[in-house]
Amino acid sequence: MTVATIASHQVRAGRTTELGLLVLALALGVGAYALVGLGTADAVPTNWLGYAIGLTVLSLALHGVLRWRAPYADPVILPLAVGLNGIGLAMIYRIDLAEETGFSVRQLTWTALSMVLAAAVLVWLRDHRTLRRYTYVAMLAGLVLLVLPLLPFIGATINGARIWVRVGGVGLQPAEFGKIALAVFFAGYLVSNRDTLALAGPKLLGLQLPRARDLGPILLVWLVSLGVLVLERDLGTSLLFFGMFVAMLYLATERVSWVVIGLALFAGGAAAAASTFGHVAARFDVWLHALDDEVYARSPGGSGQLVQGLWGMASGGLFGTGWGEGRPDLVPYAESDFIVASLGEELGLTGLMAVLACYLVLVQRGLRTAIGVRDGFGKLLAGGLSFVIAVQCFVVVGGVTRLIPLTGLTTPFLAYGGSSLVANWVVVALLLRISDEARRPAPAVRTVTPGGGTPTGGPGTGTPAHGTPVVTGTPVGPGVGRAGGDGDDDQPTEVVRGVPR
Amino acid sequence: MSELTVALLRLGYLALLWLLVLAAIGVLRRDLYGTRIVQRGLPGRGRREAPRGAAATAGAAGGTGAAPEPRAEARPERRSGRSSGPSRLVVTEGPLRGTTMPLSTSSVLVGRSPSCTLVLDDDYSSSRHARIFPQDGGWWVEDLGSTNGTFVDEQRVVEPVPLPTGTPVRVGQSIIELQR
Numbered sequence: 001m002t003v004a005t006i007a008s009h010q011v012r013a014g015r016t017t018e019l020g021l022l023v024l025a026l027a028l029g030v031g032a033y034a035l036v037g038l039g040t041a042d043a044v045p046t047n048w049l050g051y052a053i054g055l056t057v058l059s060l061a062l063h064g065v066l067r068w069r070a071p072y073a074d075p076v077i078l079p080l081a082v083g084l085n086g087i088g089l090a091m092i093y094r095i096d097l098a099e100e101t102g103f104s105v106r107q108l109t110w111t112a113l114s115m116v117l118a119a120a121v122l123v124w125l126r127d128h129r130t131l132r133r134y135t136y137v138a139m140l141a142g143l144v145l146l147v148l149p150l151l152p153f154i155g156a157t158i159n160g161a162r163i164w165v166r167v168g169g170v171g172l173q174p175a176e177f178g179k180i181a182l183a184v185f186f187a188g189y190l191v192s193n194r195d196t197l198a199l200a201g202p203k204l205l206g207l208q209l210p211r212a213r214d215l216g217p218i219l220l221v222w223l224v225s226l227g228v229l230v231l232e233r234d235l236g237t238s239l240l241f242f243g244m245f246v247a248m249l250y251l252a253t254e255r256v257s258w259v260v261i262g263l264a265l266f267a268g269g270a271a272a273a274a275s276t277f278g279h280v281a282a283r284f285d286v287w288l289h290a291l292d293d294e295v296y297a298r299s300p301g302g303s304g305q306l307v308q309g310l311w312g313m314a315s316g317g318l319f320g321t322g323w324g325e326g327r328p329d330l331v332p333y334a335e336s337d338f339i340v341a342s343l344g345e346e347l348g349l350t351g352l353m354a355v356l357a358c359y360l361v362l363v364q365r366g367l368r369t370a371i372g373v374r375d376g377f378g379k380l381l382a383g384g385l386s387f388v389i390a391v392q393c394f395v396v397v398g399g400v401t402r403l404i405p406l407t408g409l410t411t412p413f414l415a416y417g418g419s420s421l422v423a424n425w426v427v428v429a430l431l432l433r434i435s436d437e438a439r440r441p442a443p444a445v446r447t448v449t450p451g452g453g454t455p456t457g458g459p460g461t462g463t464p465a466h467g468t469p470v471v472t473g474t475p476v477g478p479g480v481g482r483a484g485g486d487g488d489d490d491q492p493t494e495v496v497r498g499v500p501r
Numbered sequence: 502m503s504e505l506t507v508a509l510l511r512l513g514y515l516a517l518l519w520l521l522v523l524a525a526i527g528v529l530r531r532d533l534y535g536t537r538i539v540q541r542g543l544p545g546r547g548r549r550e551a552p553r554g555a556a557a558t559a560g561a562a563g564g565t566g567a568a569p570e571p572r573a574e575a576r577p578e579r580r581s582g583r584s585s586g587p588s589r590l591v592v593t594e595g596p597l598r599g600t601t602m603p604l605s606t607s608s609v610l611v612g613r614s615p616s617c618t619l620v621l622d623d624d625y626s627s628s629r630h631a632r633i634f635p636q637d638g639g640w641w642v643e644d645l646g647s648t649n650g651t652f653v654d655e656q657r658v659v660e661p662v663p664l665p666t667g668t669p670v671r672v673g674q675s676i677i678e679l680q681r
Binding site: 020027028035079083319322354 | 507508510511512514515517518519520521522524525526528529
């Protein structure tokens with residue numbers, strides 16, 4: 001038997017690492033912008049320098065805000081968000097050049113606005129636990145934002161989905177902001193009620209079933225999601241909300257039964273919707289029989305867009321055509337819904353895999369933050385927000401690559417759309433805030449030992465410095481250092497379990 | 502632009518993209534795990550008081566033929582003046598298996614209460630369960646009125662008993678022992 005010894009890991013603040021990664025990410029965004037010009041017109045775009053300076057200043061400003069207000073925030077999140085946003089901007093600009101539209105200028109404005117808003121969130125929100133006070137306000141806000149598009153005058157139907165609100169000439173998708181509000185509500189609600197949801201109830205076939213009255217909230221959320229699906233005809237958003245709730249329920253209770261119940265409700269809802277509503281049935285038809293002539297030629301609701309996206313990615317091959325060398329503009333909505341197919345065509349499988357890996361790392365950092373943070377509310381919020389990013393990627397990329405039926409969700413950071421961009425930058429700001437809390441060294445070590453204490457330097461007494469060798473001789477007692485660290489009511493004493501042997 | 506330049510720019514961009522991904526993974530590899538697991542029993546590794554650099558040198562020395570054993574013997578002598586005294590407390594069974602604590606000259610309180618020196622995450626132990634303390638040049642163990650008792654060699658401890666190095670002590674579901 002080999003006995004393993006646990007030594008606490010020394011967290012590095014990582015701001016310098018972040019700066020290095022940020023330079024790489026900026027090089028990607030700005031380089032792509034230049035390459036688009038070179039590929040289409042053999043010249044660097046005239047506004048390239050201004051664009052480069054603008055993006056750099058904004059990113060460095062955000063980096064500065066992190067140094068100032070969240071010095072222990074995760075060093076990987078910001079560069080990945082900047083990189084993805086830059087790649088998205090370049091692709092939208094590229095589609096603009098081909099179709100002579102003006103999306104990229106508006107997307108640039110939205111990018112600037114989003115990054116300023118993210119900085120504002122980081123400056124004003126000093127502790128994510130403040131949000132827990134607004135649990136039910138967040139619920140109300142989330143529901144109002146969901147219902148807003150249904151109201152007369154300000155609601156608008158675009159492309160068959162009534163998910164838009166027009167205010168002063170600017171179109172917004174309130175559901176994008178609603179997802180943040182509802183994530184706050186779910187986290188606050190579940191952290192208070194998880195024990196009844198997890199422990200009470202009968203056991204059936206090894207599944208711990210919840211009590212009937214505890215089913216209330218999940219049924220309510222299910223009904224709201226169905227309402228969104230029926231009244232706003234938006235498959236993606238309803239899927240996103242329901243998925244987020246089930247995932248957070250599972251995170252809070254560790255009960256597989258909730259996942260089973262959630263999947264059963266989802267399957268039932270989807271089957272009912274597919275047999276009742278024409279537009280949902282058409283989506284299934286397009287997914288299953290995309291290459292049939294009859295389905296391809298049908299208009300509207302044919303599979304033409306999907307199949308052309310597939311051909312686009314096929315012509316991209318392994319290494320892509322290169323920025324500005326392909327024809328991604330042949331696919332309708334190449335700058336928003338099908339931006340993944342556009343990237344697949346111009347960057348190839350290699351590039352698309354790298355983009356997906358960026359998302360993977362981003363989501364992993366979010367989930368790691370959820371594991372690391374010490375309060376239950378933060379855990380659920382970080383877990384829920386990361387899951388939202390993950391499920392959006394899965395639904396969009398799965399839809400475009402014909403793994404699942406196509407639904408109308410936006411690709412985070414890449415796709416054209418102001419609401420989505422702003423909402424995702426706020427999500428990133430929240431994740432950064434929580435990760436700062438998660439990675440910050442535990443405040444003070446309290447070792448009360450009657451009869452003369454053992455001098456124990458628990459995890460994270462001194463400020464870890466770069467290049468300091470990790471002293472494995474640090475006495476380790478999980479719980480020795482952490483016990484009674486923070487005074488929040490639901491912060492369990494951290495203990496190390498299950499040492500690998 | 503020539504074909505070659507176009508191809509180079511295209512592939513160079515992809516390389517840059519992967520560079521970002523790999524750099525990000527390189528950063529997160531460092532703190533993927535919250536704790537560092539140090540394997541004991543490997544020559545030159547896991548000498549508790551040695552910083553990492555010293556441990557590496559010890560490993561290198563072991564690799565070049567110098568036996569690590571004498572170093573290990575010499576260590577407690579140099580530190581505490583006792584020739585055969587235990588230097589640490591190790592949890593060998595239970596939820597905290599693998600946890601070690603260096604011993605000093607003061608006593609060690611074991612239990613579930615956060616004020617204990619060794620905090621056990623063990624439902625079967627009492628909040629202040631047992632005390633291990635040095636006396637007359639040796640270590641002793643004493644039960645502090647725990648519900649489930651403290652056992653040395655399957656014998657329930659009713660009054661302080663001497664605790665030789667390497668003797669397992671059962672506290673709840675956990676077994677701890679002193680090691681050299």
